[in-house]
Amino acid sequence: MAEVADDISVLLPRNCIAGVLALVVLAGCASVSPQHVTTDRMDYGQVVADSWKRQTLLNVVRLRYADAPVFLDVSSIINSHTVGGNANAGATLPSNTNPDVFQLGATGNWSNTPTVTYQPLMGDRFTRSLLQPIPPASVFQLLQGGWPANLVLSTTASSINGLRNNFAGVAADPGFNELSLAMTRIQRAGGVGIRVEPRKDGSAVAMVIRRAESGTESSADGRRVRELLGLEEDASEFEIVYGLVPRDNHEVAILTRSMMDIMLQLGFGIDLPAAHATDGRALPGQRQPGDAQAKPLVHIHSGTEAPAEVYAAVPYKGYWYWIDDTDIASKRTFTFLMILFSLAETGQATTAPVVTIPSR
Numbered sequence: 384m385a386e387v388a389d390d391i392s393v394l395l396p397r398n399c400i401a402g403v404l405a406l407v408v409l410a411g412c413a414s415v416s417p418q419h420v421t422t423d424r425m426d427y428g429q430v431v432a433d434s435w436k437r438q439t440l441l442n443v444v445r446l447r448y449a450d451a452p453v454f455l456d457v458s459s460i461i462n463s464h465t466v467g468g469n470a471n472a473g474a475t476l477p478s479n480t481n482p483d484v485f486q487l488g489a490t491g492n493w494s495n496t497p498t499v500t501y502q503p504l505m506g507d508r509f510t511r512s513l514l515q516p517i518p519p520a521s522v523f524q525l526l527q528g529g530w531p532a533n534l535v536l537s538t539t540a541s542s543i544n545g546l547r548n549n550f551a552g553v554a555a556d557p558g559f560n561e562l563s564l565a566m567t568r569i570q571r572a573g574g575v576g577i578r579v580e581p582r583k584d585g586s587a588v589a590m591v592i593r594r595a596e597s598g599t600e601s602s603a604d605g606r607r608v609r610e611l612l613g614l615e616e617d618a619s620e621f622e623i624v625y626g627l628v629p630r631d632n633h634e635v636a637i638l639t640r641s642m643m644d645i646m647l648q649l650g651f652g653i654d655l656p657a658a659h660a661t662d663g664r665a666l667p668g669q670r671q672p673g674d675a676q677a678k679p680l681v682h683i684h685s686g687t688e689a690p691a692e693v694y695a696a697v698p699y700k701g702y703w704y705w706i707d708d709t710d711i712a713s714k715r716t717f718t719f720l721m722i723l724f725s726l727a728e729t730g731q732a733t734t735a736p737v738v739t740i741p742s743r
Contacts, residue, residue: 427460436695439646439721443683444697444704447650448665452513452643459500512642517723519623519637520588523577532566532575534719538645538680541638544612545628549680552651552668562611565604572601578620588623590635645720652679652713656686656702664700681706681713 434457442452517539525535537555540548546559569575574593592608595601609616615632626636640648651668659665689696689703694714696705706713 431457431460433695435721436717437697439717439724440683440695440704440706441697441699443646443649444653444699446643446647447653447655448659448700452646454503454513456502457499459498461498512724514641514643516625516639516641519625519639520577520579522637522639523588523590523623526566526570526575527577530719532570533563534716536563536566538716538719539639539723541640541644542627543637544635546611549648549678551648551666552679558611562608565608565611569601569604569608574601574605577623589620590623591620594619642723645723649680649683649717649720652681653683653704654685659700659702681716682710683713 438454442454445452522535522539525539526532536543536559537548541550542548543559543562546562547556548559549555566575569592572595574595576591576593578589578591580587580589592605595605606616608614609618612621612635613629613632614621614635618633621633621635623635623637624630625639627638629636650666653665655665683704683706685702685704687702689705690707692708694706694708694710694717696703698704706717708714
């Protein structure tokens, strides 16, 4: 037995034995790298963001063509990584039929199994999210949050105290544009805010326009805002209500748009293909030739092929529709639209599916 042991030790060099042991140790310590968290989060996040932009743009285009919008939400993304392996080694005595004296083997496996859950927006949730007007108080909360007044008002409001905004390509009342610009300047000076007051019949929201020093630009803008809206000259607080016209000179009545209406208005900024503009496929715009005041909320191009550098592009009815990546005004408005989707979502949160992921 001593001679056999000596023969095996000769047939198995020390470096081979060390290699076998290393394989065994590596197989037992196999694990998923934490780096996958960063990779998955960035990659999946970018894909979801891009698909959200494209879905929104496609629905804007579909509404211009009087087609039904379809929203499919990504409710959850779960990615499971598994890694494993095993190694084996053995030694045999040489023989005449099998001269092999050493055997070595190893196996490994890698698994990446993403699970993506989609949920269509429909029923009561569709009604609450897309068809109900945005609460007027939320409009002023957006101003309080730093969004420019000219962007917020031109996107979300149909009218303010009777001053009419753009509609179906028709230019807004001159007073509406003047109001939004004056409010933007007051906002930059920190002169506008909101306050919520509890009442027995429900909470009331008041818009506060701070009085500036006489002779300053903010003071002139404050007077002009009160004049355009027909508000009391000496008052600083005005109640915000939903409606076409105010009941008195201490109210700001706003007719707000729903998300569906906002997307429809964005659709009138599409440059329709020449054939589609004349054959009755799409809703006709009511903008008059030479009307420089009727600026679209976003500028959406169309063509047989989309350019390489775009903010978002989608195919529809044999053409491509896109927003230019260098059109910062359209990009900002379109991004604001997607943020409004969260504001308009008033339904209960959907319970996420329960998925069990095995761990090693």
